[in-house]
Amino acid sequence: MILGENDIVAIEQQIPKLCRFARSRVGDPVLADDLVQDCLERAIRHFDKFQQGTNLQAWLFTILRNVQINHYRKRKRRSEVAISDEGYELPAVAASQEQTVEFKDFARSFAELSEEHKEILLLIVVEGFKYNEAADILGLPVGTIRSRLFRARSRLREIEQQRDAMGGARHDANATRAQLKIVQ
DSSP states (O other), X not given: OOOOHHHHHHHHHHHHHHHHHHHHHHSOHXXXXXXXXHHHHHHHHTGGGSOTTSOHHHHHHHHHHHHHHHHHHHHTSOOOOOOOSTTSOOOXXXXXXXXXXXXXXXXXXXXXXXXXXXXXXXXXXXXXXXXXXXXHHHTOOHHHHHHHHHHHHHHHHHHHHHHHHTTOOOOOTTOOHHHHHHHO
């Protein structure tokens, strides 16, 4: 099947989101870019399997997730996911020192989560997928998605509270919006 101009534009619009998701999952920008490229190649090669009128973004995320799983199966080893601010777009106004410290503390807390908790938070909170779309991407029932999201937020809250109790975090009433949204 030959892709139309609209199909190409629609796929191109998803590339930044795919890159962000891949980088968050694997922690290595070079590997993440390779996985995204593999994902795009598969999507273009098998575009005839995409059902017009369905969610292109969810379809691409499913392919990307499967590409990553296949990559790790081939390597037969698990690697740690490192969260870093490298490779992300910087805000128009530089963050204050306090915000930078808060982000780094939060990134360390996020890194302590299990893979399934990171994955569900990335899909629903960061990328904005609806529960049913995340369920399709992960191949799970919507109820499982809801319970994983609840447990992920609870676990993240626990980690943040432990960090606060140990004095390792500097949080105040003006914590970043991203943190509040994730742990709500």
